[in-house]
Every structure is written in structure tokens, then in C-alpha cells.
Amino acid sequence: MPRRPRVVVVGSGFGGLRATQSLARADINVLLIDRNNYHTFIPLLYQVAVAELQPEQIAYPVRSLLRRLAFANFLMAEVTHIDFANQVVITDGLTIPYDFLILSTGSESQFLGIPGADKYALPMKTLQEAVYIRNHILSCFEQAVRELDPAQRRLLLTFVIVGGGPTGVELAGALVELIQGRLVKDFPTLEMEQVQVILLQSSDRLLADLPLRLSDYTYKQLQRIGVKVYLQARVSKVTPNAVYLENGAVIFSKTIVWTAGVQASPPAPTAELFPAAKGQVAVLPTLQLPNHSQVYVVGDSAYVEQDGEPLPLVAPVALQQGTLAAQNILRQIKGKEPKPFRYVDKGRAAIIKRNAGVAQTGNFTFTGFPAWLLWLAVHLYYLPGGRNRLIVFLDWLRDYFFGDRAIRLIFPRSSRLVREDDMSNSPKDWHNQEH
Amino acid sequence: MPRRPRVVVVGSGFGGLRATQSLARADINVLLIDRNNYHTFIPLLYQVAVAELQPEQIAYPVRSLLRRLAFANFLMAEVTHIDFANQVVITDGLTIPYDFLILSTGSESQFLGIPGADKYALPMKTLQEAVYIRNHILSCFEQAVRELDPAQRRLLLTFVIVGGGPTGVELAGALVELIQGRLVKDFPTLEMEQVQVILLQSSDRLLADLPLRLSDYTYKQLQRIGVKVYLQARVSKVTPNAVYLENGAVIFSKTIVWTAGVQASPPAPTAELFPAAKGQVAVLPTLQLPNHSQVYVVGDSAYVEQDGEPLPLVAPVALQQGTLAAQNILRQIKGKEPKPFRYVDKGRAAIIKRNAGVAQTGNFTFTGFPAWLLWLAVHLYYLPGGRNRLIVFLDWLRDYFFGDRAIRLIFPRSSRLVREDDMSNSPKDWHNQEH
Numbered sequence: 001m002p003r004r005p006r007v008v009v010v011g012s013g014f015g016g017l018r019a020t021q022s023l024a025r026a027d028i029n030v031l032l033i034d035r036n037n038y039h040t041f042i043p044l045l046y047q048v049a050v051a052e053l054q055p056e057q058i059a060y061p062v063r064s065l066l067r068r069l070a071f072a073n074f075l076m077a078e079v080t081h082i083d084f085a086n087q088v089v090i091t092d093g094l095t096i097p098y099d100f101l102i103l104s105t106g107s108e109s110q111f112l113g114i115p116g117a118d119k120y121a122l123p124m125k126t127l128q129e130a131v132y133i134r135n136h137i138l139s140c141f142e143q144a145v146r147e148l149d150p151a152q153r154r155l156l157l158t159f160v161i162v163g164g165g166p167t168g169v170e171l172a173g174a175l176v177e178l179i180q181g182r183l184v185k186d187f188p189t190l191e192m193e194q195v196q197v198i199l200l201q202s203s204d205r206l207l208a209d210l211p212l213r214l215s216d217y218t219y220k221q222l223q224r225i226g227v228k229v230y231l232q233a234r235v236s237k238v239t240p241n242a243v244y245l246e247n248g249a250v251i252f253s254k255t256i257v258w259t260a261g262v263q264a265s266p267p268a269p270t271a272e273l274f275p276a277a278k279g280q281v282a283v284l285p286t287l288q289l290p291n292h293s294q295v296y297v298v299g300d301s302a303y304v305e306q307d308g309e310p311l312p313l314v315a316p317v318a319l320q321q322g323t324l325a326a327q328n329i330l331r332q333i334k335g336k337e338p339k340p341f342r343y344v345d346k347g348r349a350a351i352i353k354r355n356a357g358v359a360q361t362g363n364f365t366f367t368g369f370p371a372w373l374l375w376l377a378v379h380l381y382y383l384p385g386g387r388n389r390l391i392v393f394l395d396w397l398r399d400y401f402f403g404d405r406a407i408r409l410i411f412p413r414s415s416r417l418v419r420e421d422d423m424s425n426s427p428k429d430w431h432n433q434e435h
Numbered sequence: 436m437p438r439r440p441r442v443v444v445v446g447s448g449f450g451g452l453r454a455t456q457s458l459a460r461a462d463i464n465v466l467l468i469d470r471n472n473y474h475t476f477i478p479l480l481y482q483v484a485v486a487e488l489q490p491e492q493i494a495y496p497v498r499s500l501l502r503r504l505a506f507a508n509f510l511m512a513e514v515t516h517i518d519f520a521n522q523v524v525i526t527d528g529l530t531i532p533y534d535f536l537i538l539s540t541g542s543e544s545q546f547l548g549i550p551g552a553d554k555y556a557l558p559m560k561t562l563q564e565a566v567y568i569r570n571h572i573l574s575c576f577e578q579a580v581r582e583l584d585p586a587q588r589r590l591l592l593t594f595v596i597v598g599g600g601p602t603g604v605e606l607a608g609a610l611v612e613l614i615q616g617r618l619v620k621d622f623p624t625l626e627m628e629q630v631q632v633i634l635l636q637s638s639d640r641l642l643a644d645l646p647l648r649l650s651d652y653t654y655k656q657l658q659r660i661g662v663k664v665y666l667q668a669r670v671s672k673v674t675p676n677a678v679y680l681e682n683g684a685v686i687f688s689k690t691i692v693w694t695a696g697v698q699a700s701p702p703a704p705t706a707e708l709f710p711a712a713k714g715q716v717a718v719l720p721t722l723q724l725p726n727h728s729q730v731y732v733v734g735d736s737a738y739v740e741q742d743g744e745p746l747p748l749v750a751p752v753a754l755q756q757g758t759l760a761a762q763n764i765l766r767q768i769k770g771k772e773p774k775p776f777r778y779v780d781k782g783r784a785a786i787i788k789r790n791a792g793v794a795q796t797g798n799f800t801f802t803g804f805p806a807w808l809l810w811l812a813v814h815l816y817y818l819p820g821g822r823n824r825l826i827v828f829l830d831w832l833r834d835y836f837f838g839d840r841a842i843r844l845i846f847p848r849s850s851r852l853v854r855e856d857d858m859s860n861s862p863k864d865w866h867n868q869e870h
């Protein structure tokens with residue numbers, strides 16, 4: 001009797017987790033490897049950044065998610081190299097042989113080569129980065145109340161978000177709601193007219209991937225709640241205290257959040273991986289590597305075209321690719337041919353503020369309350385773990401009816417604003433831990 | 436008309452927070468200063484360390500606690516010096532004059548001069564330290580599953596708690612419950628017989644401040660659930676991988692939690708403060724400094740004797756002293772004499788495990804379920820903020836009926852076990868941030 005095949009999955013994001021669960025349910029031995037012991041629900045990171053949700057509410061221990069699956073195992077380790085010829089994954093501890101491999105290593109912020117952006121702008125792609133932004137924003141307010149110089153105070157109270165995609169739009173709206181709903185009460189001595197939230201978009205409209213009608217609606221809604229939206233605003237330089245635009249304008253700010261671009265973070269790049277756009281790996285339509293039919297790449301790290309267009313780096317693509325990679329491995333085990341990937345686009349949605357969102361599904365677009373409700377429902381549905389779903393739902397309900405945010409802790413104290421001499425937790429150290 | 440008097444309170448622990456609230460309710464202008472923007476409910480730190488509660492559940496933003504008090508203000512700052520002669524508090528930002536001052540700066544771990552203890556043992560006096568211990572314990576298990584050498588695995592799975600007071604006892608019991616209730620399921624491939632929880636007590640009984648009957652009960656209960664309790668076990672040295680006892684015994688372990696002693700952490704010690712035992716400040720029976728009648732010291736930083744015995748460093752003493760300091764300042768403002776402090780001891784309680792605790796009030800001692808229930812009620816009652824109280828209660832209920840712990844994230848990744856090269860978040864850095 002032949003040995004049971006063993007599948008190794010690298011990365012516990014949407015694609016990797018879905019593939020692991022599908023394979024284990026089909027009684028295939030599968031080992032999931034990640035450097036963190038939890039799965040991060042990245043679409044809600046911005047709610048952690050504005051102290052709306054606790055980090056624990058959008059992160060779920062991988063071992064809990066796999067607990068009822070007898071054929072699934074988890075290893076917390078850092079993958080340092082993959083030896084495709086000998087079919088082994090080399091980690092900082094063990095070396096693990098595989099029969100099939102699924103790479104699902106996600107993406108990280110891309111700073112587009114703009115000077116200072118990688119050093120001074122704040123990315124928001126991991127839980128640690130989102131918590132860092134939360135602590136930083138709250139520290140800016142704490143610092144502002146003790147600041148006697150009005151110019152310094154304005155610097156601390158100006159918040160710039162670079163990137164007018166869904167993440168930038170959602171963060172801008174949520175930040176205004178944090179400030180107007182809660183920080184106004186926490187800081188009664190502060191003149192709130194000095195607080196500015198600025199959203200910079202390089203192209204001529206927000207949410208460029210959605211229909212024009214939704215872009216216009218989003219622009220108007222954000223303006224109405226006080227966000228200053230600058231279109232065709234291309235960043236040319238970032239410094240610790242300012243962001244410079246190509247048109248010569250300078251915005252002075254201590255807080256420049258970067259949501260303007262992502263690039264794939266492939267595991268241990270080797271000459272055997274064919275690089276494509278944005279650091280992604282070129283794969284066959286079946287998601288297999290061209291030269292290694294037992295290796296699959298899914299999610300943000302895979303470059304796949306459909307109808308002549310590259311697929312977007314979004315969670316639904318990763319989930320569907322995770323499912324297909326698992327199915328294709330099952331087919332290979334049974335001696336069948338793998339099938340090509342075909343993305344079924346169910347639509348997109350973004351939230352702007354309380355009671356207002358935009359959504360598109362097929363040829364339908366809608367705005368306002370229905371889109372907002374749809375967004376909530378979709379995100380709750382995809383949140384892993386019934387407990388998280390319930391708690392997040394209750395938190396949203398409480399926030400909706402009482403406007404109360406529970407968690408405004410500056411913890412762990414990591415902002416460079418808090419203590420100039422303490423650089424041990426500077427943003428860059430945090431990033432290094434994740435990437 | 437005379438200027439309204441201004442009171443400055445340093446430290447937002449039990450004593451400082453209580454004093455601030457009392458003064459503000461009496462329409463006195465009061466400014467509370469702390470280096471963190473939250474109040475920590477220290478008696479429940481151990482539940483954070485065993486992933487039973489989230490950090491946010493036992494920490495509460497100070498600005499929320501003071502929101503309805505128009506006369507109370509908060510400043511997040513580090514106090515660097517106090518100029519008693521000129522009546523100003525000097526912080527890392529502003530310099531603040533005061534008419535009355537309350538010092539409530541709490542305590543920190545004391546390592547009793549034992550070699551290596553300050554460097555390799557893990558204290559548990561702050562939220563960051565508790566989260567660090569949680570991450571460390573979970574990392575030990577993650578590391579153990581990938582460890583092939585049985586001796587190394589045993590090292591990772593041996594957990595030593597130094598100190599048999601309430602904190603040590605509670606942590607030992609809760610750690611066993613975490614392991615037996617939850618980690619057994621998370622790590623199905625691990626041989627749980629290899630896991631050891633060891634409690635070291637220097638004297639001949641646990642909970643030495645409570646009646647002997649309760650000590651005996653606690654000892655038996657801990658033994659029954661599998662904790663190895665060593666009495667008269669004095670630590671002589673701590674290394675990264677072992678704790679050495681005076682009797683020559685050596686226990687190999689990667690995890691040595693230190694609950695064996697505390698000392699006051701007075702703010703900016705000067706020659707004008709009279710030092711007493713454990714770094715505390717000698718004060719008059721009225722809690723005033725002998726040479727500065729407008730300065731009060733409360734809580735763990737104050738050395739106060741009652742009936743010839745020094746008062747213990749516990750929350751009820753701090754709360755009662757905070758109340759009295761506020762009353763005495765009101766008396767001084769009205770031209771009356773301050774009153775001496777008298778501690779009303781309502782009793783003590785400690786929890787051992789599910790359905791088992793010990794409690795003493797007056798001449799009554801009780802054990803088991805009633806003591807356990809009393810402990811829960813007392814801690815819920817003193818937890819600040821209705822929301823926290825409800826959420827903690829629901830979490831305890833869920834844990835009681837389902838044995839489920841929600842939060843087993845290793846986050847932020849800070850354990851020296853996770854990545855040897857990443858020392859930016861080593862335990863010592865974390866401590867430096869707090870102290």
C-alpha cells in the first residue's frame with residue numbers, strides 16, 4: 001500500500017487556511033505553517049487601527065480553527081527556504097518534506113519607491129501594524145493636549161491617509177467617527193476644529209475599481225463628514241513631519257498612513273519562481289508552478305490573468321483559489337488532470353461611515369444604508385469562528401446605538417511619540433517582526 | 436477671592452484613581468498624571484498571563500473613568516522630578532505647579548538580590564509583563580511540538596512559579612487549568628505528562644498571611660490538580676534555563692515567573708523623602724510627608740504601621756488611603772486638621788481552581804465553593820467600568836461552562852523563544868517601558 005500523501009501549506013491567510021481545511025476534510029494529511037499562531041482577518045484591520053475592535057476580535061488561533069480536523073496539523077515557524085528539487089520546506093527549526101505544496105504567503109505594503117515612504121509612512125497590513133497605528137493616533141491626542149505651541153499641535157492633529165482604495169476610504173471614515181464620536185468627549189480641552197483628516201488619492205476618483213457612480217457617492221459622503229479628499233494628489237516624498245506632493249503642496253503631519261499599494265511577499269524567492277507584476281509568482285491557469293506540478297501558489301502571491309486582466313489582490317480570490325488548489329491536489333492524487341482557475345466575482349463593497357456604504361454585484365450598484373448593511377453581513381459571514389462573529393456583532397451594535405468605543409488603550413506603548421528615547425518598539429522594528 | 440486650590444495626583448492605580456474621583460466629586464480641581472493612558476486592575480493580571488482574559492478587559496482608559504467629572508483632568512506624562520520646595524511636578528513635557536500633591540506610584544517586582552533573577556525571571560506587575568508571560572507560555576508549547584530532543588522539550592514544558600502568596604497560588608492553579616482544559620486539545624501530538632507546573636515557596640506554608648487552615652487546604656488542592664508545591668524552597672540563582680535552590684536542587688525550565696516580592700516604586704526619589712522598608716516612603720499617620728504637609732503618599736509607596744505592624748501592599752489599603760488623602764486635603768482647605776489613617780480590614784481571598792478558593796474575613800475562614808464565589812464577586816465589584824464588569828463576567832461564565840479560552844494569540848510576538856535574533860521586544864525592553 002502506498003504511503004499517504006502529505007501536503008504542506010505555507011501561510012495561514014485566507015487562501016492557505018481554506019486549502020488546509022478543504023484537504024483535511026477530504027482526509028488528506030496536511031501541515032499548515034505560519035510564523036504567527038493566528039489567522040488575521042485583514043479586511044477589518046482598519047477597525048483595530050481606530051480602536052473600534054480589539055486585536056483579539058479579528059485574529060483567531062490557527063489551532064482552534066483546525067481543532068476538529070484530525071488530518072490537519074499546525075507548525076509555528078518561519079520558512080527560510082524551499083528546496084523544490086528535493087521537495088522540502090526548510091524552516092528556522094524543522095525541515096519538512098512534502099508531496100504537494102501550497103504557497104499562500106500573502107502581500108505587504110508597497111511604497112512605490114517614494115523617498116521616505118518606507119521609513120516614515122505607517123503601513124496597515126498586519127495586526128501589529130494596525131495596533132501600532134491605534135497607539136500612534138491616541139498618542140497624538142495625548143501629546144496634543146500637553147503641547148503649548150499651536151503649530152506643533154496642528155502637526156499632531158493632522159492625519160493623512162495615502163490611497164483612495166477601499167482601505168483608505170474605510171479608514172478615513174472610521175477615523176472621523178472615532179474623533180467625533182469619542183475623542184471629543186475624552187479631550188474636552190482640545191479645540192477639535194484643529195483636527196484634520198486628509199485622504200490623498202493619486203488618480204481622479206476614489207475606489208477606482210468600482211463604478212463611477214459609487215466613486216462620486218463616496219467622495220461626497222466623505223466630504224460631508226469632514227474628510228478633506230485630494231484627488232490627483234501624487235506623493236513625491238515623506239518625512240517624519242510632512243508629506244510632499246508632486247504638485248508642490250506640502251502637508252505637515254505626524255501621521256501618514258499608507259494604503260496606496262501592495263506587493264506579494266513570496267516565501268524565500270529562488271530562481272525557480274517566475275516573477276510577475278508586484279512581486280507575484282507566475283503560475284499556470286491551474287495555479288501550479290510551470291516547472292513543478294506538485295507546487296501551487298494561491299492568493300496575493302499568485303499572478304493570474306482572467307479575460308486579459310490580472311486578478312485583484314482581494315480575499316475572495318484567495319478563498320476561491322485555496323479551494324481550487326485543494327481540489328486539484330485531490331485530482332492529482334486520483335490520477336486526474338488539475339482544472340484551471342476561474343474567479344467568480346460576487347461583487348465588492350466598501351463602508352464609508354455609519355449607515356453609508358457602496359456595493360457592486362454584477363451589474364447592480366447600490367449605495368447608502370443597503371450597501372452598509374450588506375458590507376456588515378458579508379464581513380460577519382466570513383469572520384472565522386462563531387464566537388468572534390458574535391462578539392464583533394455585539395460590539396458593532398453597541399457602537400451603533402451608543403457610539404461607544406471600548407478600547408482606547410495605548411498598549412503596548414510603542415509609538416515614537418510617547419518617548420523619544422525608546423526606539424525599541426519603533427514602527428520599523430514591528431515591521432521587521434512580521435515580514 | 437482666593438484662587439481655587441489645585442491638586443495633582445501622580446499614578447492612576449487604585450489609590451490615585453480613588454483620590455482623584457473623590458476630590459473631583461467635591462468640586463476640587465484635580466489633575467491625574469500617569470505614564471499610561473489606562474488604569475490596570477492588577478489583581479487579575481494573572482488571568483491575562485494564562486490567556487483567560489484579554490488585556491483590554493482589565494485595563495480601562497483613564498479619560499473614560501474621569502469623563503463625567505468636570506473638575507478632573509488627565510495628563511499622560513512621565514514624572515521625572517518633584518520640586519517640593521517650589522511645589523512643582525516636572526514631567527517629560529510640562530512642569531505643573533500644585534497646591535496639594537498625592538503620590539501614588541505603586542510597586543514593582545523585587546528580586547531580593549538573587550543573582551540572575553532580575554534578568555531571567557519574569558515579573559508580573561504590569562499589563563505588558565502579563566502579556567509577555569502569556570506569549571512566552573504559548574510559545575513554549577509551539578516550540579515544544581517542533582522539538583525533537585526530549586530534554587529540550589522537558590525544559591520548554593516545565594513552568595516554575597516563584598512565590599507562594601496569592602498571586603503565585605492563583606497563577607499556578609490557572610496555569611494548570613489552561614493546560615488541562617485547553618492546550619491538551621490544541622496540541623494533540625504533545626505528551627502532556629511531560630508538562631510540569633512547579634510552585635516554590637520560601638517559607639513552610641503557602642498564603643502565609645492567611646490562617647494556617649487555609650494554607651493547608653490550598654496546598655492539598657494544588658497538589659490534587661497536579662501542581663508540584665515545594666515548601667521551604669529558597670531560590671539562590673536564576674539562569675536562562677534553570678532555577679537553583681539553596682538546598683542544592685536545580686530545576687531546569689525556560690519559564691520562571693517571579694511573584695516572590697514587591698517593592699515600592701517612588702517617583703523621582705529625592706533627599707526629602709524618608710525611605711522606609713521595601714523602598715516605601717515614611718509618612719505621618721495622616722499620610723502626609725513629615726516635612727511637607729501639603730504632600731500625601733498613598734498605596735504601595737507609603738510605609739504605614741498599624742498596631743505595630745506595617746500594612747500589607749494590597750489594593751484595599753490603597754483604596755482606603757486614596758479616600759482618606761482626598762478627605763484630608765478637603766479638611767486642610769477648610770482649615771481643619773487632617774485625620775490619621777486607620778485600615779479597615781474586610782478580609783482576604785484567593786482562588787485556587789474552579790470551584791475552590793480560600794477566604795478570611797474577621798475571625799471567619801472558609802474554603803471551597805463559597806470562598807471561590809466570594810472571590811469572584813469581590814473582584815467583579817471592584818473592577819472599574821460597567822462594561823468591563825459585564826464582559827469579564829460573561830467570559831468567566833463561558834469558561835466555567837464550556838472550559839473555553841478565547842485568546843491564545845502570541846501577540847505581539849515578543850518572546851525570546853520565537854526568534855533569537857529579535858531582541859527588540861525582549862522582556863527587559865518591555866520592563867524598561869513600564870518602569
